[in-house]
Amino acid sequence: MAELKALIRESKPYLWAAVLIFGVGSVLGYVFNELFEQAITPFIDELESIARELADNPNPVYMMWVIFQNNVLAAITMMVVGVFLFFVPIFSLFMNGLAVGYVLSFSAVEEALSPVRMLVFGILPHGVLELPAIFVAGGMGMFLGFRLLGWLFGSGKFLSHLFGNMRSDVGTFWREETVPVLKKRLRGLVRLTLVLVLVLFIAAVIESFITPVLILLFVH
Incomplete structure (x- = not known):
């Protein structure tokens, strides 16, 4: 757990940046829904495709598996590609x-649903x-991406000699500066991935079994 705690501590500014980026997007999507409608059409189409798939098989266990699978794939993709x-x-x-x-704004305008109720009962229980x-x-993907850039181009790092800076020979640099950090980060990432998978599984269970009931009782 020490590696996981160290990884979270190091990446904390990027985690807060992820919250900020998502929050800004949410506000813009709600306030300027018409302006961004075309930009998010692929995302909405994907959501509608998943909704149709779930409508064809309304079994909550199947719904849970589809949601869990999609969320885990999205999370791992952001970390790996990042x-x-x-x-x-x-x-x-x-x-x-x-x-x-956009969905909150659309629900309020087109379906006459309270955005506050939709947020509280339709998103937050699993959200x-x-x-x-x-x-x-997402924050971890950004953190790892910027750390790789630092490892490549930072002062005294892997490619710094190309820009007139000195570093140790490649063998020493790899053994002393790269491998220890890489091992520590990999151990932390493995533990973090397991935690994220577990959290996303619980969230998928809530979204499949509890959220629909809350929407039926308090939103519609």
Whole structure:
């Protein structure tokens, strides 16, 4: 657990940045829903495709599996792709925020549903677990991506000699500066991934078995 705590501590600014990016997207999607409608059409189409798939098989266990599978894939993709392309988690968090804001606005305007009720009963019951997991995955992807850039181009790092800076020979640099950090980060990432999978599983159970009941009772 020490490696996991150290990883979270190091990446904390990026985790808060993930919350901010998603929050800004949500506000913009809600307030300027018409402006961003075309931009988030692919996301809405994907959500509608999943909704149709679930409508064809309304079994809550199947619904739970589909939601869990999609969320885990999204979280792992942000972390893995973010290592090499740090802007991918930024884009994904922002677009998902836009989609949430747009859905809340659309529900209020087109379906005459209270956005507050929809937020409280339709999103937060599972969102209190799902959203932090997504924030952590996105923030971690950004953190790892910027750390890779630092490892490549930072002063005294792998490619710094190309820019006139000195570093130790490649063998020493790899053994003393890279491998110990890499091992520690990998152990932390394995533990973090297991925690995220567990949290997303619980969130999927809530979204499949509890959220629909709350929407039926308090939103419609």
